[in-house]
Amino acid sequence: MSSPHLLLALQDTVPALVPADTAWILVATALVLLMTPALAFFYGGLVRSKNSLNTMMMSYVALGFIGILWALVAYSLSFSEGSPWLGGFSNVMLNGVDLAPKGTIPHLLFMAYQGTFAIITAALISGAIVERMKFWPYVIFISAWLLAVYAPVAHWVWGGGWLGTRGVLDFAGGTVVHINAGVSALVAALVLGSRKDYGRQAILPHNVPFVLLGAGLLWFGWFGFNGGSALAANATAALAFTNTFLAPMATLVVWCILDTVRTGHVTAVGGATGIVVGLVAITPAAGFVSPLGALALGGLATFPSYFIILFRARTRVDDSLDVFAGHGIGGLTGALLTGVFAAKEWGGTDGLLAGNPAQLGKQALGAGASFVYAGLMTFLILKVLGLVMTLRADQKSEGLGLDVTQHGEEAYSTGEGSILVLPDESAKVAAPVGVPFPATR
């Protein structure tokens, strides 16, 4: 995916499937798919217990809606032949997506692998609007977002669009996935407004072990995300894999040091966040920079995200789980540092340090374009949706928690005081499940 043109060129000379490549991408697809449940745990642990199911379902539901929409429509808009701005409709409904080789792997597998990226990118946005957005409007929002934002930007960078042809380097999705999701998250948080308790009372993570579990599983899945983006079981995959191994280590270490200097403690939530920021930052660079470059990149990427998280918490902007600081800023830092550390000898184009400052300009162009586009389109989608439906849960539901009001379930139910409704009775109690009905019935 790093270089679609190289792929197309390969298609001419190597029309055959390569079993080793196919095997690795099969595994990588499963690894990246696991990142969405991992994200659910990362996000779910960070919210209050009364909203934990809702928050986790916001990630899980993307597996269904975004996944299907990807296969049927968005894949074609991203990767089929079209204009420099958007792909065409030739692969709609998986038309022509068969077992014939695309590069050295089956076309169908390529579609599935790319689909896992679309799913997690949409799910990432949810972190900014948790604990207040109604569930169905959220599902409709991310579905529209996939078609209007993700598909075009993926096409620009990877599908043969205008950014890719200009030589913007984005190995595994720093721009397409992280800047895209991060900026959209910020805009969504601004359009929806802050939670009613935000800035008035402490809103604390309800399960920090979940956060650590999620961060660990994200790292595991990210080997498929970056290592798989070589689209082959080759040396580039090994480089991307190793850089994904090294960069978050540097971020974690620097994060621990910053935490200690500032508060006197190494914090668990901070450590988990540091790992994710490191993973985000190395994503665009993974197959282009040296291992030592990856360490430097990971360490440096800590600073902008760390301090923007501190700054954001003092503002009225309720990007609740700091998606913008983590993914938007982490992705931006990574995209720019790719232009600094990229080296021809490791498979990239030369960057600033190798005497090619122009690459930094290209990186800024790619980041800037998706920054502006994602921001504007997200604003537009939410404003239009806001005209035909209520996006936010009302104050009372927010107080009671979205688990009960949106899903009719509790995460940590004791069952005390619950009365079993027998099947024949529930037919009489015709009220839709999850909707309160009078006690007198």
Add this chain to the structure above:
Amino acid sequence: MNLIVAIFRPEKLNDVLEALYRADVTGLTVSRVMGHGGETERAETYRGTTVKVALQEKVRLEIGVSEPFVGPTVKAIVAAARTGEVGDGKVFVLDLAQVHRIRTGERDQAAVTPAVKIGG
């Protein structure tokens, strides 16, 4: 000298604590309890199992106060905990026979929220 027991919605706890702080009422105990105040019941479904949740989470606040503080305390709690919906809760005011402060051994008036408002 009275014991004020208030039972109200957990999501109103912060508002109540803030109101009490503003009313110079210090020293209280909070516990999480389950209760039912005639509000609409909720249905929850877990696969094939549907339940009516008859008991709701509430918080129970206990404060021992001296006579001049009874009115302000009750007023603060009622104003801060009210949403206007069924299930807002109750405030009970009970007579107290004795109060002992464990640390100093002080008794009764000396052991509850000060009889005279600070600065009053």
